[in-house]
Amino acid sequence: MANVDRREFLKLVGAGSVGVGAGYLLAESIKHPVEHLIPYSVPPEEFSPGIATWYNSVCGMCPAGCGISVRTREGRAKKIEGNPAHPVNQGRLCALGQAGLQTLYNPDRITAPMLLQGKRGNDAFVETTWKEGLANVSGRLGVPGVATVVLSQGVRGQLANLLELFTAELGSAELLHYDFAHPHTLYAANERLFGQQQLPYYDIANTRYLMSFGADFLNNWLSPVHHSLGFGHSRQGGDAQRLRFVQIEPKMSISGAAADEWVAARPGSEGVLALGIAHQILAGGRYSGSDADDWTAALADYSPELVAEQSGVAAATIVRLADEFAQAKPALAIGGGSAANNSNGTDTLVAVTALNYLVGNIGQAGGLIFNPDPVTGPSASSRRANYEVMRDLAEAAQQGVVDVLIVNNTNPLFTLPTAAGFKEALASIPLIVSLSSFMDETTAMADVILPSHTYLESWGDDVPQPGVGFSVAAVSQPVVAPLYNTRSTGDILLGLASNLGFRDAIPWTTMEECIKDGWREIHARGEPGSGDFDSFWHDVLQSGVWGEDVRQQQDATVSKEVIDNIGVAAPEFAGDVGDYPFVLHPFMSTSMYDGRGANLPWMQELPDPITSVVYGSWLEMNPATADKMGLQDGDLVQVASMQGSVEVPVVIFPAIMPDVVAMPIGQGHESLGRYARNRGANPIQILAPVTDPVSGALATGATRVSVVATGRRAPAVKTGGESRQLGRDIVRFTSTTSDATEHSAKLNSIPISVEPA
Amino acid sequence: MSFMDRFVSGWRKHRQAATDDDFDYAWTMSIDLDRCTGCGACVTACQAENNIPLVGEKELAGGREMQWIRIERYWEGEYPNAKLSFIPMMCQHCDSAPCETVCPVSATYHNQDGLNTQIYNRCIGTRSCAVYCPYEVRFFNYYDHHWPAPLDQQLNPDVTVREKGVMEKCTFCIQRIRQAKDHAKDEGRRVADGEVQPACVQTCPSEALVFGDRKDPNSNVSKSINDPRAYHVLGELNTRPSVVYLKKVDADVV
């Protein structure tokens, strides 16, 4: 490419502006790190100065698995956008996904392998080489009988396979996938009701009535971008009837704000409420299945009046909601979030999901559609570490049973309550290896840090979970040359494996090969004459995603045993009502997710949609309660549970139950770089170790707290001023019925200065 | 043509206010409040696309946020009937923009696309445009902002990094519009509907934002702005915005 003539230059221009570049070409060029504005006097072939190149990949910011298109210029990633070809997000992306660039270019990344020199937790790391770092770890792993735990963030696809192979080879080793936000209860509920290992696909786009029990599906529940797309479509998507959407939860979430009706139900009473609605559906004779009698018998105790008493929702409302839900076709009930985070979480979600069954929307458009098994990688729910598993791990470690802990990009120290004893557990593990890209709390306790690439620098593949009703898989390719002396997680594992001599089981030398091997299987699924693997692979890299119209047809029946046992116990709360009068409702905020957004300045500066708070934590409180306690917006309060306390400023929040206080998760990092450190408070730390016994998940909403004024003021930093319209008609409303008669002037002609308010 | 004739015809011509016909395009955005979920994806997308600086906690506390698009939220009613509405607010690209007339150095004016543009290197920082703007969508660079390395590698080379003392605001991603126009011009056609989208529209997960040319009667945005729900925020001020909002549907409102 020494002399580019005009024709060739134009070709490059054309290739660049067409948009999608071929990523594998990059693999050859990722040898030299980028240092200057235009670092090449004679650029490599795929770089044309001034012309953007786009690479399709997979978003790694949350488990939803959206497809992304990354715009690069001169070898640098400039912008992440949704991959229009990807069925999950269809070209759209959430704020956290956009901010993925700041994980790549974060100034606080770990730039090279490090070894601890001195006491743990003192940041006393010294840089080392990969050879030495890997040898250090493999030397310890190679000792016969060493008990190893591999604790990874929830990964899918070939990397998950590799992790399984690796742990299997290690012998006495255990692989755990740990994610704070993993919906254990939802998996458990679906398994109990329908025997499904996968989460179903919720067809929000085509439903006409959506009843959401605590599921903040527009914010961060399962696959928010996909849900938002569906929501937008069903709300105002053409001439079909507009979606009516009811959200039931103790504190208004972002989804609650979008709802047509927001119903405040006592924490933990959502399941009872669902059963009350089910009772009403059956009582109205609207369910005619063969097992109607079983259901009627099972739900006998859930008359609206009794449910009203338990949930705090008026009986009339319950009856009305049941009528609306049963009449609207199709209607969909989803549950999660605050409804799932109680000691009766699984039962609650069983009750909620059963509503779908009762209105006959299983497998129907606008209802609940079962997903096929993933085409690559292990099944979604396997080796998922719930709270009980993590607690057991901590206990085992404290007894000295665990010799080596390998942590891959997960941060249990931050996302586990203090009560889990994980910090003490870490202290008793002789060797902790972290593969994290950032100095998070857990990594700060490590002995060896083998820093991994960010997802924008690594090879990977993914099967979105929950799926979209048919088989989908996507490839994640490096979009820029690695910035630092880091390696992808897969390559680190391969390096360890090669040191340990696992050649037979793990034959690959690079992750790219490993992924390609996995995708050969996918290629083999296609019709035999459909071309060779290389062109298939090229096509996949170009489009970033592969799909196949394979759908799961499953007979959706609920066994009598499940029906007979349906029922929701009263939720269990830790703490005495007298001493701890409030139920703490920790929620995942838009920007922070489970805390991983805290080191991204864009996310710190993204105002919380509802309170407009940036850079910090806050406690949401009902205005009447605050008034009674003499608290004002901005007063610093101490929120104390039996497990500890945090100090946060009060934010008066108009849509939260009077005896519930809510706190966002994600801030309160002791580590994780300049943007995250020492900012706000972490409510997870003070959670009581209450679990849902069925799924073993931590009941994050089961802690009672007291709120005591400190007498100091430290207002949360807000970008918003007054949040009432004062009759100014800034946001205008119209009723569905008045649409037909009301008509404004044509806007593109000229002024619509006078308009009926 | 005599001097007098030229004078008279020039006078007549320049005494006419510009209409849509005088501009190449009339870029318009519609925002469906019934779809908007307030998720903030547009805000971050805009920050990424337009090199919007990180201002930091202290500056934000002082009310100096720098987000060309922001989500405003308005509560109605009290618990338990409290309702919350979101409304994304960005430069409305008014055809009768109050900000344009007040700038003494013509740093902001209507360009040939009918966009309200801000010429950064012409701005002297009187900040009067921000006072005159009723939508509060003009942002001033109170400081020189810095991106700690290597965050600066993300900066979009198509967009200027603004220095202290300069006003800035939403441009409808003019760099994308320009690129699309150039591309269309090379092919001797007009920019097709949907060919260009600002970063916010591009990313909006619920597809609440629609962007296009209102001079094209078949564009999506034309359909949107002819929707009976369409209205202008602060329409009573007669600023003739190019951003059209679609009313939120609320069955309880009569």
Next chain:
Amino acid sequence: MSSEQKPMQYSDVNDDIVRSLVVTGRKYYITLAIAVTVMVTCFYFPWFYQLYYGIGAAGMNNPTVWGTYLASFIFWIGLSHSGTLLSCVLHITNSEWRKAMYRSAEAMTLFSLLVAVTMVMVHLGRPWFIHWAAPYPNQMELWPNFRSPLLFDVIAITTYLTGSLIFIYMGSIPDFAAVRDRTSGWRYHLYVLLSLGWRGTDTEWHRLGWAYTFLAVLIIPLAVSVHSIVSWDFAMSIVPGLHQTIFAPYFVVGAIYSGTAGIVTVMFVLRKYMNFEHFITKIHFDNLGKLLLLLSLLWSYINILELFTAWYGGTSTEYEQLRYKLTGYYSPLYWEMILFCAVAPLLLISKKIRTSFVPMLILSIVINIGMYTERFLIIATTLSRQYLPESWRLYTPSMVEISILVGSLAMFITLFLLFVKIFPSVSIYEVKETMPKPQKKNGDRSW
């Protein structure tokens, strides 16, 4: 003057004035040193800091992008208003009492205008490009936007500054000539230049009289237009609380009001420290006091009108402005302003107060504090409560702003101190005109 020992002679006037220029006491130097020190430390240092770091050094934020700098600008422009304007009006109406005070009043105009222009420089985000607001053909063929009220300001203030400078200078030419004859050294050369070779011939006096009167006639509408135009910076916006037709007269009245009070302050100081007791007398204070009373009543009337329109209009935006002004965050300042500018001046109804020097000084200072508050409130209350409630923020001035405010006062004082040593601060020939003309001596009558 009746209290003086013997009637003033023409020559006494020259002596007094020349002495005021030439003889400089230690007190003067100390005052000048303090003023210059304060100016440098409180004005230039913070300003350079601000230039280096950006306007962020001030307390302004997003909706309230204008702050004390602009308030100071209006204040100083307002203060400038009585000098030349009053002088012109009184010149045309042939008021005798004007003659002893007008020079210092005009100087006040000039220096307030200079400080006001400096405040604009301080206010700008990029003051190093301020010349882009000037209409001159530049390489980009780019002309300023003549539709902008701010550009009206630029033109009007330039005109006003030019006019005021010419007016004060033209009135001083005979005095420069008189002083020229009595000085030596660098002063002599300066005054030779300044006096243009003035000899006081009948033709020169005749031409000066005409030119001076024309200037006065031109400057009166100019001065009125200047503050109207300053008010249009605000009134031409659509910000609730600013978008008001009353603003132009309101600003003009306010300007003359604060300017007149400013004159009282300056006169007091001149009288006290420059030993001008002969020239500046109770009559001046009495007359200025009456003027102040009238202006305060006018000012109060316009204020009530403003409140009434806001209430009567009843739109959410205007009404919120009203409510916020009277009871909101800045309301203590509002009530302070009412007390200082509407209530306290009512004392001027008593002649005793009008003719006592110290109470007049105190009142004049109080009025100007009130008027500064008014300017601050016009910006702070309205800009922090605009159309979209979501964007409401509070604005509090930063230390830099307060410091620059203090420094600008010191700058004014410095300029004034330099002025009294260069310009005859009381007009020699006009004072002579007020004195009894020399009569023919008895016995001299030979014809």
Next chain:
Amino acid sequence: MVSHAIGLFHDPESALHAAGQLKSAGFAQPEIMSPVPIHGVEEVLGPKKSVIKRFTFFGGIFGALGGFALAAGTAVMYLHPTGGRPIITIPPFLIISYEMTILCGILATVLGFLISARLPVFRERIYVPETAVDKFGVTVPCDSDEQFSDAERILEQAGAEEVRRLGDPS
């Protein structure tokens, strides 16, 4: 420099009288130098015409037209549509025009003053510093010693406190 006779008077009336006497005695136009403007000069020495008002008037007209032309012309030179207004917007341009009227009026007045008063002059001229204090001087050019003694006589008769001869006796 032509020789001049200067009589210094204590009061303006006497000075005026002397000037009148000199004029009627056939001397060239006498000049009166005074510390304050004095009234009645025109009655004695004949009416004075001033061209300043013409300067002011035409300066103002020039400013009015020029101001509008500046605003409108530059707006047309570089088209910046702003605020949905026409390129030539009358009301704001009238304000510019108004201000320019005054500015040009003022400058023209100054020019008129300088031209008609024949200022500035920095070479040495006939001048008696006392006339800037409290004396009223009457000056008349004298071509010869005879003329000077005539003037001296007339001045002294009119009550001059002192008569001086200034300039080269030629």
